[in-house]
Amino acid sequence: MTERITLAHGSGGQAMQRLIKERFLAQFDNAELARMEDQAQLALAPMMAAGDRLAFATDSFVVDPIEFPGGDIGKLAVCGTVNDLAVGGALPHSLSVGLILEEGLEMAVLDRLITSLAATARAAGVQVVTGDTKVVHRGSCDKIFINTSGIGVIPSHRQLGAHRVQPGDLILVNGTLGDHGAAILQARGELALSGTLESDCQPLNGLVEAMLAAGPVHAMRDATRGGVAAVCNEIAEVAGLRLTLKESALPIHPQVRGISEILGLDPLLMANEGKLVAFVAAEHAEAVLAAMRAHPSGREAAIIGAVEPAASHQVLVEGLYGTCRQLLMPVGEQLPRIC
Amino acid sequence: MTERITLAHGSGGQAMQRLIKERFLAQFDNAELARMEDQAQLALAPMMAAGDRLAFATDSFVVDPIEFPGGDIGKLAVCGTVNDLAVGGALPHSLSVGLILEEGLEMAVLDRLITSLAATARAAGVQVVTGDTKVVHRGSCDKIFINTSGIGVIPSHRQLGAHRVQPGDLILVNGTLGDHGAAILQARGELALSGTLESDCQPLNGLVEAMLAAGPVHAMRDATRGGVAAVCNEIAEVAGLRLTLKESALPIHPQVRGISEILGLDPLLMANEGKLVAFVAAEHAEAVLAAMRAHPSGREAAIIGAVEPAASHQVLVEGLYGTCRQLLMPVGEQLPRIC
Numbered sequence: 242m243t244e245r246i247t248l249a250h251g252s253g254g255q256a257m258q259r260l261i262k263e264r265f266l267a268q269f270d271n272a273e274l275a276r277m278e279d280q281a282q283l284a285l286a287p288m289m290a291a292g293d294r295l296a297f298a299t300d301s302f303v304v305d306p307i308e309f310p311g312g313d314i315g316k317l318a319v320c321g322t323v324n325d326l327a328v329g330g331a332l333p334h335s336l337s338v339g340l341i342l343e344e345g346l347e348m349a350v351l352d353r354l355i356t357s358l359a360a361t362a363r364a365a366g367v368q369v370v371t372g373d374t375k376v377v378h379r380g381s382c383d384k385i386f387i388n389t390s391g392i393g394v395i396p397s398h399r400q401l402g403a404h405r406v407q408p409g410d411l412i413l414v415n416g417t418l419g420d421h422g423a424a425i426l427q428a429r430g431e432l433a434l435s436g437t438l439e440s441d442c443q444p445l446n447g448l449v450e451a452m453l454a455a456g457p458v459h460a461m462r463d464a465t466r467g468g469v470a471a472v473c474n475e476i477a478e479v480a481g482l483r484l485t486l487k488e489s490a491l492p493i494h495p496q497v498r499g500i501s502e503i504l505g506l507d508p509l510l511m512a513n514e515g516k517l518v519a520f521v522a523a524e525h526a527e528a529v530l531a532a533m534r535a536h537p538s539g540r541e542a543a544i545i546g547a548v549e550p551a552a553s554h555q556v557l558v559e560g561l562y563g564t565c566r567q568l569l570m571p572v573g574e575q576l577p578r579i580c
Numbered sequence: 581m582t583e584r585i586t587l588a589h590g591s592g593g594q595a596m597q598r599l600i601k602e603r604f605l606a607q608f609d610n611a612e613l614a615r616m617e618d619q620a621q622l623a624l625a626p627m628m629a630a631g632d633r634l635a636f637a638t639d640s641f642v643v644d645p646i647e648f649p650g651g652d653i654g655k656l657a658v659c660g661t662v663n664d665l666a667v668g669g670a671l672p673h674s675l676s677v678g679l680i681l682e683e684g685l686e687m688a689v690l691d692r693l694i695t696s697l698a699a700t701a702r703a704a705g706v707q708v709v710t711g712d713t714k715v716v717h718r719g720s721c722d723k724i725f726i727n728t729s730g731i732g733v734i735p736s737h738r739q740l741g742a743h744r745v746q747p748g749d750l751i752l753v754n755g756t757l758g759d760h761g762a763a764i765l766q767a768r769g770e771l772a773l774s775g776t777l778e779s780d781c782q783p784l785n786g787l788v789e790a791m792l793a794a795g796p797v798h799a800m801r802d803a804t805r806g807g808v809a810a811v812c813n814e815i816a817e818v819a820g821l822r823l824t825l826k827e828s829a830l831p832i833h834p835q836v837r838g839i840s841e842i843l844g845l846d847p848l849l850m851a852n853e854g855k856l857v858a859f860v861a862a863e864h865a866e867a868v869l870a871a872m873r874a875h876p877s878g879r880e881a882a883i884i885g886a887v888e889p890a891a892s893h894q895v896l897v898e899g900l901y902g903t904c905r906q907l908l909m910p911v912g913e914q915l916p917r918i919c
Binding site for chain 2: 247256276290302373388403466512573
């Protein structure tokens, strides 16, 4: 008989303790979690010099389907929060994991997702130190939702933020745009699209360290929901500047371009889960770009645009024939439950 | 027309930005959140002396109904995580809030819940510094789920934990048991119970500080899912000791006793959201008890039992006529979605 999650697994009693001890602790293998107290206790003080800041980020994941080419909701849950920390210049340290499980979820599926989550955490060099498990009745959630929150340390000399972006900065990305959104669309199978597209879901903290070692970066954002369009509009608004992207410079996978053209979607609005947008002063841009290209997560990195002074903030895309179109903040939702 | 949550509110685009700026930021009024970067950056280093530890806790909330006498899911989400930090001896500092919203949720309901969440955070002296909002299709979750994660600082001299519980320790609680569970049961209205019971949902960090100022405490746990029975069994197992509770000493509200007797429930297994169980050496117990009773969250505090050496760990309840019954770890779920 297929073993499944029952309401008892969320009870705080024996069934929940067994689930945690037998299925979760073995995967995470970490003394702090194994104490099973209500809170993790971390000796962070020795790691923090005077002036260092603590970074704190959270993300909930509701992606549908929960397993897709290139990843699953477990991998995504680690990447999302690790990347939110990393783009602020933080060294990610620890994660919490909050699971909301639907009664009836197959235990074998949960095992696969937790194994993937744990493997991704190891790859990113972060520890899962605290967690929580809730179970809701069949039909009250869709299979599994995961929240991860994360903490990390930002060395005092690292000062990144949208307000630091300057006229003259160049805009860099670490690879092809829209892969995650297109892979999810394809995985849903509603559109009879075939292809071999994979989500770009990956932790970016290693890449970020390589970039910051190569030169100063004014701001970074990971381009998840709303894609590069949302990031660029947010930065343009905070900095009060014009950002101009060059259509010809955008790295876009041919299959993503194909899907986008068929469906009338814009890869600049599509979600990524392993791509960041960085703003770097022109004199350091080539060095940072070279460091990105030398890293496995940045082989197809490119300079895609530049920052200019402007009377009012805006984001433009310069087309192949020199004409410009305005790239607006996405209004609604191209693809619900993309992450 | 009733304003409602739409999928666009989870898009990462304009609708989400408006929701956050107009409805959330105003409530939280905090510069770190208002930066709207991917991560909060906290100057915690000056607050941490050498040897201090960082506490990190997470909890997801799926309570049904989302509003109930004495609280709502917003208030609960703050109390749950603040209390998980406080019972470890931490001074709670900051919270993250991750919202999963169902398409169609009434905006007026969301406003009420966020107002309550923000008011509870202010009352507990913690700041909401980072957040995330997702929206799922109608029917893919039940109205609203909230995850909060929290960080706090544990001064180096505070060393609490189940392994520190000793034979001879007395067992204290800060008031009546089972109020939250009984209030939720009543609020569901399925059992045609009438009454005026309120959930005990409250932040306990103020009470914990008063207790720790009065005397050393070996271990504390908040008695949420699984109630006092789960806490006592967890502690007994880790410490390898026998815990004996005195039936006559248990503070139980007459209405909770009534509901329990009608339904065959045990208040020791029912959830609390503002009650902790503390283990204190006998010579300090009266001082800690007095400090609890002097605090608004501990007026009905009581010593409910004692810790004894034992060949194998167990939890006993000594009845009114001197007979003992074993209090087992709850097996399954008395009340799903209690928190």
